[in-house]
Amino acid sequence: MEKFKPVLASSTWFGALPPYLQEAMFDRMRLKHLKAGQQLHAKGEDGVGFYGVCEGRLRVVTVGVDGREMLFALLGPGTWFGEISMFDDLPRTHDNFCETNSTVAIIQKNAFKTLLVQYPELYPHFTRLLCTRVRSAFQFIDSSAGLSLKHQLVKRLLMLTTSYGQHLPKNNPITLTLSQESLAQMINSSRQTVNQLLGELESEGLLKRHYGKITIPEPDTLFSRYQFI
Amino acid sequence: MEKFKPVLASSTWFGALPPYLQEAMFDRMRLKHLKAGQQLHAKGEDGVGFYGVCEGRLRVVTVGVDGREMLFALLGPGTWFGEISMFDDLPRTHDNFCETNSTVAIIQKNAFKTLLVQYPELYPHFTRLLCTRVRSAFQFIDSSAGLSLKHQLVKRLLMLTTSYGQHLPKNNPITLTLSQESLAQMINSSRQTVNQLLGELESEGLLKRHYGKITIPEPDTLFSRYQFI
DNA sequence: TATACACTGTCGCATATACGACATTGTAAG
DNA sequence: CTTACAATGTCGTATATGCGACAGTGTATA
Numbered sequence: 121m122e123k124f125k126p127v128l129a130s131s132t133w134f135g136a137l138p139p140y141l142q143e144a145m146f147d148r149m150r151l152k153h154l155k156a157g158q159q160l161h162a163k164g165e166d167g168v169g170f171y172g173v174c175e176g177r178l179r180v181v182t183v184g185v186d187g188r189e190m191l192f193a194l195l196g197p198g199t200w201f202g203e204i205s206m207f208d209d210l211p212r213t214h215d216n217f218c219e220t221n222s223t224v225a226i227i228q229k230n231a232f233k234t235l236l237v238q239y240p241e242l243y244p245h246f247t248r249l250l251c252t253r254v255r256s257a258f259q260f261i262d263s264s265a266g267l268s269l270k271h272q273l274v275k276r277l278l279m280l281t282t283s284y285g286q287h288l289p290k291n292n293p294i295t296l297t298l299s300q301e302s303l304a305q306m307i308n309s310s311r312q313t314v315n316q317l318l319g320e321l322e323s324e325g326l327l328k329r330h331y332g333k334i335t336i337p338e339p340d341t342l343f344s345r346y347q348f349i
Numbered sequence: 350m351e352k353f354k355p356v357l358a359s360s361t362w363f364g365a366l367p368p369y370l371q372e373a374m375f376d377r378m379r380l381k382h383l384k385a386g387q388q389l390h391a392k393g394e395d396g397v398g399f400y401g402v403c404e405g406r407l408r409v410v411t412v413g414v415d416g417r418e419m420l421f422a423l424l425g426p427g428t429w430f431g432e433i434s435m436f437d438d439l440p441r442t443h444d445n446f447c448e449t450n451s452t453v454a455i456i457q458k459n460a461f462k463t464l465l466v467q468y469p470e471l472y473p474h475f476t477r478l479l480c481t482r483v484r485s486a487f488q489f490i491d492s493s494a495g496l497s498l499k500h501q502l503v504k505r506l507l508m509l510t511t512s513y514g515q516h517l518p519k520n521n522p523i524t525l526t527l528s529q530e531s532l533a534q535m536i537n538s539s540r541q542t543v544n545q546l547l548g549e550l551e552s553e554g555l556l557k558r559h560y561g562k563i564t565i566p567e568p569d570t571l572f573s574r575y576q577f578i
Numbered sequence: 579t580a581t582a583c584a585c586t587g588t589c590g591c592a593t594a595t596a597c598g599a600c601a602t603t604g605t606a607a608g
Numbered sequence: 609c610t611t612a613c614a615a616t617g618t619c620g621t622a623t624a625t626g627c628g629a630c631a632g633t634g635t636a637t638a
Binding site: 299300301316319332 | 588
């Protein structure tokens, strides 16, 4: 457990908690190890806890009525999630799978509730977390609505650069590890079209395609080129 | 003010507050009258308050990078909104215009913050409200992703029937007052296509088109026909 | 090294949908 | 009643995108 504390605290949200609250939460965590492909929870299930990613990567997925999977988010180390069902006692909103072998820290629902009773000063921190959820959902909506696929793609790439390289110096080259297939699922498009669009962006000199990876030499350039118009 | 209390309390969220907290909030509200077309707030502005709709109708709108307006939500009497910026002190997420002459109740930001200090037991209620925001945003994403336009359209119609006729007996006929143009903006489509799709639904006997209105005789039938597949 | 497999690059066709154009119909105001 | 205007109904055309197909390429494993 001890070795994951720095990772868990690297989250902007968790890092803003005063140390004694961080410790209070650490005290109530258990570790859970998961194999690649294993499901952490399913849409519609009762939520059993609040999670933090220690290592590995999780896929948050929605299955549409037509059976197609849509990739909603990729959760890397330092990401906290699962608080919605803790507060409203309603079922989970998404399916959640491990992309790789992973370790998560979990605070069980009971422990979570007693923690809030014991430390009501946690509330403002959780409203803060919920606000970031709402805002990122809104951003997601903005970027998937009324934009050309190419713009959606660029927006998604930029979202990925910021959520991964959390503490990166500005405008440094960044390499994203994900397949074109995954990217396509994120913007509800097809692999072929994504490949096509990445090709255009590559010939504009804005990125490079590799096997299972994409390199963006200057994120800011990509940003300024496509944020407007 | 007194005459709007029942409307404001008809909200599922507000109605769940214990009476003394409802009164505490009423005590801190001012009324604001707005003309049709007037803007209540703009995306990017600092949030000055938390609002409840007393009468009229407001349009929550996003302007995409291409300049197209997307209609995000229609807020009718009894709807509360604007709490996000109260909790995270970040700018408003959307533009907000009056569709008709309207009256809103407003709790100014300062009053809102002191209210929370005075009554910290409000926090669980606001986390509940924030959770509904997140969930409806997720639902919005689900319904605009990977579905055919026809399915998106039906989903949106069903969302409108539930958010308007809040306390309606189940499966009663309902008439929605909005133009095909507005509907089109909600699903990022064109008026012509929406007209076409509504025509198909009409010939399936699931609804009737009128001038500026749509009548759904049996919402449940529409639901069961299009929720799956 | 050999083999299997996942990912990528690219073609062509089918289809959904945006959009301009124009006629028609409902509604409000003088 | 008349006029203006907003909303609807319906064409045809252009375009974006999904998707099957298949070859090429990188990576892991025996």
